[in-house]
Amino acid sequence: MGTAADDVCVVMVPLPAQGHLNQLLQLSCLISSYGLPVHYVGSAIHNNQARVRANGLDPKKLATVHFHDLPLPDFDCPSPNPNASVRFPAHLQPAFDASKLLRHPIAAVLRDLAAKARRVVIIHDSLMALVVQDVESISNAESYAFNCLSVFSLLSFLSNGLGNQIAIEEEEMPRENLTEGCMTESFAMFIEAHKEYQKLRGGDIHNTNRLIEGQFIDLFEKDGYVEKMKQWFIGPILPGMIISSKEQNPCLAWLDKQPQNSVLFVSFGTMTSMSDEEVRELAMGLELSKHRFLWVLRDADKGNIFSGKSRRIELPEGFEERVKGVGLVVRDWAPQPEILSHRATGGFMSHCGWNSCMESITLGVPMAAWPMHSDQPMNSFLVARILKTGLIVREWGKRGEVVKSWAIENVVRRLMGSEEGDEIRKKAQELGETIRKSAQEGGVSRMELDSFIAHITR
Secondary structure (H helix, E strand, O other), X not given: OOOHHHHEEEEEEOOOOXXXXXXXXXXXXXXXXXXXXXXXXXXXXXXXXXXXXXXXOOHHHHOOEEEEEEOOOOOOOOOOOOOXXXXXXXXXXXXXXXXXXXXXXXXXHHHXXXXXXXXXXXXXXXXXXXXXXXXXXXXXXXXXXXXXXXHHHXXXXXXXXXXXXXXXXXXXXXXXXXXXXXXXXXXHHHHHHHHHHHHHOOEEEEOOOHHHHHHHHHHHHHOOOOOOOEEEEOOOOOOOOOOOOOOOOXXXXXXXXXXXXXXXXXXXXXXXXXXXXXXXXXXXXXXHHOOEEEEEOOOOOOOOOOOOOOOOOOOOOOXXXXXXXXXXXXXXXXXXXXXXXXXXXXXXXXXXXXXXXXHHHHOOOOEEEOOOOOOHHHHHHHHHHHOOOEEEOOOHHHOOOOOOHXXXXXXXXXXXXXHHHHHHHHHHHHHHHHHHHHOOOOOHHHHHHHHHHHHHOO
């Protein structure tokens, strides 16, 4: 028998949404650095999306990942609705539903690999359990769910369902229900459809860290929220060295000219569409704050990012002229880890998707938290109220109201130009350093990853 690396292969099965594609691609590079062959399996469209947006990853490591580009029947690809009352990206539902059709092509890939390897290890997004259910019929295959959420969010969803309250010792509980109005009914049904197949997994991997969420991880492990399954908390999965792309992005060249910690990075991820009114108020708030900013202004991704044009979002007349030299508006894809790790970046106004939170926490950047949907209300509470490395722009209970320019100006000034902001920044930088160390040789997060690798190569 050969070495473990010869006879164990790892298969990644992501959910086709940017934050999920990206986390599993980062994990692919991490696992492949242990000398294990890694296969990244998905539709040709979404694999391509993952590749063209591989931010900050080492091209050499990326080259070791084997992509399996599977055909997917055409699916509806509507534009996002910036005026929807629930902000969840309902326009992506056809792409999520279409992903269920990958079940048989993925099973064929698994059987093919299983014929050659001693063991096939499937790491699937927890919302792709239904798609990998055939793992059960392959004797030398085993599967693990990868959770793209914070444990605090998981507990919030679970305890909401179980009718319990999470006990937070020194913190008051959020006064509002953070899980209310955070997703559509059809997405809740999509989650439900995976439930029975999640029982087939052999354990869970989490993109979080005991030093960030220790109290919630303890609760999660001891209160019977998970059947006695193995759990590994291996975050951050961000590469230790953020590699800047060769053809340097113009926004990085602009950041090079700015003073240290002076720029507020503004980005609401790939699954949020803002209404024209919200964009206007945000533009005015940024301008009034008189602080430097780099604003990525894009509409939410469509189910197929390569199809058709996206809406061009209008800014107030003359805005870009007036803020010249102080602010930069970017309308293309922007390399977020490189921006967050830049010395000029001193704050991050974000929707608080978990990917963005983990990048911000790891790179030591404080946040102006503005949750829109999904797990974001929980994440923003975790960052601002529990870790105290951020400020809340808008409370979740007021999600139906448009945030006014004066409120935005106020938060930007507090975060970027006050003693309170300096304190928060210092706390964020200290936490970031601790978290980065935890991912190095001998650190708590690295030891959990080592333990997972030892387990799958046993």
